[in-house]
Amino acid sequence: MVYLTRKAEFSASHYYHNPEFTPDENKRIFGKCNNPNGHGHNYALEVTVKGEVDQRSGFVVDLKQLKEIMNREVLDALDHRFLNKEVPEFSRQIPTTENIAIAIWHRLEPKLRTAKLHRVRVYETPDLFVDFYGEA
Amino acid sequence: MKAHLSRRYLFSASHRLHNDAMSAEENRATYGKCNNPHGHGHNYVLEVTVSGPVDERTGMVCNLVDLDQFVEREVLERFDHQNLNTLPGFAGTVPTTENLCEQIYDILQRGFGYAHLEKVRLEETLMNSFEYAGGVELRK
Numbered sequence: 001m002v003y004l005t006r007k008a009e010f011s012a013s014h015y016y017h018n019p020e021f022t023p024d025e026n027k028r029i030f031g032k033c034n035n036p037n038g039h040g041h042n043y044a045l046e047v048t049v050k051g052e053v054d055q056r057s058g059f060v061v062d063l064k065q066l067k068e069i070m071n072r073e074v075l076d077a078l079d080h081r082f083l084n085k086e087v088p089e090f091s092r093q094i095p096t097t098e099n100i101a102i103a104i105w106h107r108l109e110p111k112l113r114t115a116k117l118h119r120v121r122v123y124e125t126p127d128l129f130v131d132f133y134g135e136a
Numbered sequence: 137m138k139a140h141l142s143r144r145y146l147f148s149a150s151h152r153l154h155n156d157a158m159s160a161e162e163n164r165a166t167y168g169k170c171n172n173p174h175g176h177g178h179n180y181v182l183e184v185t186v187s188g189p190v191d192e193r194t195g196m197v198c199n200l201v202d203l204d205q206f207v208e209r210e211v212l213e214r215f216d217h218q219n220l221n222t223l224p225g226f227a228g229t230v231p232t233t234e235n236l237c238e239q240i241y242d243i244l245q246r247g248f249g250y251a252h253l254e255k256v257r258l259e260e261t262l263m264n265s266f267e268y269a270g271g272v273e274l275r276k
Contacts, residue, residue, distance in 0.1 A: 094195035
């Protein structure tokens with residue numbers, strides 16, 4: 001088994017707000033992130049896939065294909081977007097780094113054919129990141 | 137759904153690696169430059185990883201403010217700008233980054249209740265880092 005990691009970057013804005021909370025609760029729990037006008041980050045994404053090395057190609061995964069899938073399924077949807085307003089998952093869920101990692105997993109996982117998705121890591125800043133390994 | 141959240145913190149401290157149970161020569165042979173009696177310092181980078189189900193109402197494993205406050209109060213205030221050899225925790229223990237990593241893990245394990253502690257990773261320099269997960273194997 002070999003693990004392969006591909007990085008990407010996207011920039012997006014978001015804010016944290018739960019309509020079931022009172023304005024006071026939203027402020028207390030989410031602090032500055034509750035500003036309804038949003039704020040932004042340069043997110044860094046690391047996608048790790050795993051698999052056996054194909055005898056003929058020497059690849060775990062065709063990187064061109066992985067890059068295309070990441071571009072199509074993730075970056076086209078998230079890059080330079082206001083996540084709360086423009087990404088369907090976040091009309092129901094708060095776009096925390098946790099939920100962004102989970103959403104990216106669910107966007108990528110069914111599209112990968114040869115290698116299996118092992119981990120999605122999303123950096124909100126260089127000092128804060130979330131790892132998601134799937135639901136198991 | 138379970139996710140892992142990691143947060144990085146910075147602190148600076150000095151230490152000297154020396155074991156009273158060893159001869160001066162043995163200390164020098166074991167610890168090399170780190171045995172310099174006057175000590176030396178590092179900018180440590182602490183990476184704390186916690187895990188847990190993502191709360192459906194908040195979208196969070198735990199509130200970052202709670203984690204930051206705990207680490208600030210219980211870890212950074214204790215170690216930042218200190219000489220590690222002078223601290224009670226290192227009275228009978230050599231302040232290697234291995235031992236410091238375990239101590240920080242224990243502080244978090246005992247006191248931080250908002251999420252499960254997965255591991256503590258401590259960078260002593262850009263070239264050296266140490267990880268401790270309470271004695272169990274690290275996740276791949």
